[in-house]
Amino acid sequence: MDVEILSRIQFAFTIAFHYIYPPLSIGLGLVMVFMEGMYLRTGQEIYQQMTRFWVKIFALIFGIGVATGIVMEFEFGTNWAVYSRYVGDVFGSALAAEGIFAFALESGFLGILIFGWNRVSPRVHFFSTIMVTLGSMFSAIWIVVANSWQQTPTGYHIVGEGMKARAEITDFWAMVFNPSSIERISHVWSGAFLAGAFLVTSVSAWYILKGKYIELSKASFKIALSVAAVTSLLQLFTGHKSADVVAHYQPAKLAAMEGHFDSLKAADLYLFGWVNKKEQTTTGVAIPRGLSYFVHGDIDKPIRGLNSFPENERPGAVNFVFQTYHLMIAIGMALIALSLYSVYLWWRGTLFDKRWLLWIFVWAVLLPQIANQVGWYTAEVGRQPWVVYGLLRTSDALSEAVTANQVMFSLIMFTLVYILLFALFIYLLNKKITHGPYDHHDDEHSPRHMEMAGSFTSEHPTEATPATRGKDSESI
Amino acid sequence: MNTFAGIDFPTWWFLVIGAVFTGYAILDGFDLGAGALHLFFNKETSRRTALNAIGPVWDGNEVWLVIGGGALFAGFPEVYASLLSAFYIPFMIFLVALIFRAVSIEFRSKEPMLWWRKMWDISYCLSSGLLAFLLGFILGNVAIGIPLDKDHIYRGDFADFINPYSIMVGITSLALFMMHGAIYLVMKTEDRLYAKLTIIVRRTTIFFVISFVITSFYTLLYIPHLVDQIHDSPGMFILPVIMVLAIANITRQISKRKYLLAFLSSAVVISVALIIVSLELYPTIIYSPQTPANSLTVYNSASSNKTLGIMLTVAAIGVPLVAAYTTFVFWTFKGKVKLDETSY
Numbered sequence: 001m002d003v004e005i006l007s008r009i010q011f012a013f014t015i016a017f018h019y020i021y022p023p024l025s026i027g028l029g030l031v032m033v034f035m036e037g038m039y040l041r042t043g044q045e046i047y048q049q050m051t052r053f054w055v056k057i058f059a060l061i062f063g064i065g066v067a068t069g070i071v072m073e074f075e076f077g078t079n080w081a082v083y084s085r086y087v088g089d090v091f092g093s094a095l096a097a098e099g100i101f102a103f104a105l106e107s108g109f110l111g112i113l114i115f116g117w118n119r120v121s122p123r124v125h126f127f128s129t130i131m132v133t134l135g136s137m138f139s140a141i142w143i144v145v146a147n148s149w150q151q152t153p154t155g156y157h158i159v160g161e162g163m164k165a166r167a168e169i170t171d172f173w174a175m176v177f178n179p180s181s182i183e184r185i186s187h188v189w190s191g192a193f194l195a196g197a198f199l200v201t202s203v204s205a206w207y208i209l210k211g212k213y214i215e216l217s218k219a220s221f222k223i224a225l226s227v228a229a230v231t232s233l234l235q236l237f238t239g240h241k242s243a244d245v246v247a248h249y250q251p252a253k254l255a256a257m258e259g260h261f262d263s264l265k266a267a268d269l270y271l272f273g274w275v276n277k278k279e280q281t282t283t284g285v286a287i288p289r290g291l292s293y294f295v296h297g298d299i300d301k302p303i304r305g306l307n308s309f310p311e312n313e314r315p316g317a318v319n320f321v322f323q324t325y326h327l328m329i330a331i332g333m334a335l336i337a338l339s340l341y342s343v344y345l346w347w348r349g350t351l352f353d354k355r356w357l358l359w360i361f362v363w364a365v366l367l368p369q370i371a372n373q374v375g376w377y378t379a380e381v382g383r384q385p386w387v388v389y390g391l392l393r394t395s396d397a398l399s400e401a402v403t404a405n406q407v408m409f410s411l412i413m414f415t416l417v418y419i420l421l422f423a424l425f426i427y428l429l430n431k432k433i434t435h436g437p438y439d440h441h442d443d444e445h446s447p448r449h450m451e452m453a454g455s456f457t458s459e460h461p462t463e464a465t466p467a468t469r470g471k472d473s474e475s476i
Numbered sequence: 477m478n479t480f481a482g483i484d485f486p487t488w489w490f491l492v493i494g495a496v497f498t499g500y501a502i503l504d505g506f507d508l509g510a511g512a513l514h515l516f517f518n519k520e521t522s523r524r525t526a527l528n529a530i531g532p533v534w535d536g537n538e539v540w541l542v543i544g545g546g547a548l549f550a551g552f553p554e555v556y557a558s559l560l561s562a563f564y565i566p567f568m569i570f571l572v573a574l575i576f577r578a579v580s581i582e583f584r585s586k587e588p589m590l591w592w593r594k595m596w597d598i599s600y601c602l603s604s605g606l607l608a609f610l611l612g613f614i615l616g617n618v619a620i621g622i623p624l625d626k627d628h629i630y631r632g633d634f635a636d637f638i639n640p641y642s643i644m645v646g647i648t649s650l651a652l653f654m655m656h657g658a659i660y661l662v663m664k665t666e667d668r669l670y671a672k673l674t675i676i677v678r679r680t681t682i683f684f685v686i687s688f689v690i691t692s693f694y695t696l697l698y699i700p701h702l703v704d705q706i707h708d709s710p711g712m713f714i715l716p717v718i719m720v721l722a723i724a725n726i727t728r729q730i731s732k733r734k735y736l737l738a739f740l741s742s743a744v745v746i747s748v749a750l751i752i753v754s755l756e757l758y759p760t761i762i763y764s765p766q767t768p769a770n771s772l773t774v775y776n777s778a779s780s781n782k783t784l785g786i787m788l789t790v791a792a793i794g795v796p797l798v799a800a801y802t803t804f805v806f807w808t809f810k811g812k813v814k815l816d817e818t819s820y
Contacts, residue, residue: 096790
């Protein structure tokens with residue numbers, strides 16, 4: 001395999017793995033803000049217990065998110081040196097702003113969020129929870145701004161030619177508010193809120209089904225369900241807006257998303273289907289001329305098809321883009337149905353009576369995760385063959401100093417390390433959930449246990465006689 | 477070219493990035509040093525105390541690396557691209573070590589089993605030590621320079637990086653961080669762990685002084701471009717003098733048991749070391765030994781003046797904010813480590 005395909009696999013793999021965690025942090029952060037807010041408002045212990053419980057899970061998620069996130073920051077330079085030179089002037093400032101405004105905020109206050117319960121007042125702790133959540137949301141702003149600039153570049157001019165060509169900022173705010181920024185940031189945020197909310201409903205539903213921590217779980221479930229209901233509807237709106245932007249600025253991507261080849265025809269809107277790229281046909285269940293209606297508000301207007309783009313300026317993996325896009329939409333709709341139906345039952349007072357519904361919620365944690373992943377696959381694979389849309393090709397963006405063997409080495413290394421990380425993450429998450437929100441007498445952190453652990457693992461007796469004390473201190 | 481206070485923007489940005497990486501070395505330096513010493517503590521409570529001494533702050537400290545990386549990307553994209561692609565393998569190992577350092581801290585306390593804790597202790601210690609070494613190893617290679625072609629692309633082999641000087645700088649940075657971390661830990665601990673650490677502090681200080689002297693002689697004798705600035709302007713001789721006085725002050729304060737002052741002195745040592753390297757290199761960032769014309773300087777690798785101007789504004793707003801909440805967090809967790817139910 002050559003450097004290009006290996007580097008693309010490595011970047012796709014490391015970013016996809018990383019993206020399991022930040023949406024969970026953002027979404028869980030928001031839910032925790034509501035939980036702790038309820039604690040400050042009502043003063044009920046139950047809300048503090050649930051916040052403490054979710055902070056522990058947040059810490060686990062955040063830790064892996066940071067560890068895998070730093071990889072991304074340096075991978076631009078290691079594997080995509082030409083790209084880094086090309087976009088540094090534009091992209092770099094967004095990345096630097098992320099580090100200084102967003103990441104520093106969340107990591108700074110994270111220490112207080114996790115370890116500060118006994119050191120600061122409840123209000124300061126609540127403030128820290130808000131800061132960590134805001135920090136993680138700001139991170140999303142800057143990184144999505146940078147990515148949106150790659151999708152719809154504005155506010156720049158090109159300096160130099162050939163190998164030396166690079167984009168320079170002419171208008172910072174035009175770069176920040178490029179045509180797709182707002183739509184995509186709100187879309188990413190909503191996806192993140194859903195990921196966090198459905199994690200909380202999943203665990204709470206499982207506790208309710210098992211008859212454990214009923215009161216606490218029901219209260220947590222309701223808080224998370226409120227977030228889920230609002231954001232799932234918001235997601236429909238932001239998703240539609242994002243699709244509008246694609247239709248307007250990235251027609252080749254839109255054509256791939258709907259498997260539309262023929263430029264002269266009005267286009268259908270598929271619910272699901274299969275694209276045969278060779279035959280240039282798409283079969284499936286569709287709303288006739290639906291896409292034309294959505295894009296132009298006119299069912300007769302044609303939509304530019306893939307055939308109207310030169311072979312080397314349209315995405316290759318048409319069926320892949322089609323499938324990921326439609327899977328995302330299907331999941332989005334399912335989440336709306338699930339959360340609205342549950343809100344209806346809540347209003348009727350029978351929310352927790354249907355066991356089958358709770359079981360759906362237990363597994364529904366996977367749905368926003370899958371939707372977030374496939375949504376990004378659509379956005380990034382659909383942008384191909386460009387890394388910066390219309391300006392720089394992915395195949396031209398590689399590091400010339402790096403060989404295929406080196407990338408193979410790092411790819412194998414990351415694969416092994418990430419498999420290990422994921423296994424440990426699932427194991428520890430499961431353990432924390434099984435352990436539950438209350439610290440039992442056998443909690444490893446309780447002072448009594450600490451003493452025991454200390455004396456059992458010491459090679460020397462804890463009570464040293466004066467004669468042995470000098471020697472003993474060596475072994476501490 | 478735009479200037480501010482008489483200094484042009486690329487130079488300003490060089491100073492900002494230098495300050496951020498110095499901040500990183502001072503802050504994460506003690507985390508890495510404490511980590512590298514971890515296996516010297518034998519008892520479970522000692523290890524937990526040492527871990528929790530950096531527990532609430534290490535993540536915030538690592539952010540300085542993230543900011544530094546972003547600032548380098550934004551300010552000097554050519555350097556970011558050439559440096560990272562040239563050092564592909566060392567950086568990949570560095571990233572994996574960063575992952576292991578982070579998850580070892582996170583995962584260690586999650587299970588009570590002895591083998592589990594031992595496994596993460598070893599992983600934590602090795603990854604911290606490796607990171608401390610790699611930072612110096614890469615700095616050493618940057619200091620002696622790497623061959624670049626006219627497009628600023630590295631045309632060499634990974635094996636070229638493995639040279640005695642870079643290894644020596646790597647060992648020195650490991651020793652420096654171990655000393656720095658030991659002084660930090662001694663400030664945060666009590667009783668017998670404290671007593672043990674007072675011994676470790678002395679030993680790591682000796683380790684550092686020896687490697688520092690060897691590296692300094694090596695530089696003076698064999699790497700002329702790293703000493704020519706001080707050679708040509710004798711006023712700058714004040715820097716090595718401050719360096720030596722700061723090192724002497726570390727040992728003095730240690731024997732007086734004034735560990736905060738010792739810690740500040742070792743922070744001065746880290747800063748002055750990086751200031752000397754930066755001054756000697758400036759205006760070059762990546763020196764190309766055989767073909768100096770291909771070297772990357774602050775001028776031929778910088779982003780546009782407009783971008784640098786925007787980012788200097790960003791930094792002027794952001795850096796005081798970061799410093800403020802870093803201070804707030806350190807103040808919240810000031811004093812000796814007390815283990816409680818929220819600890820690792």
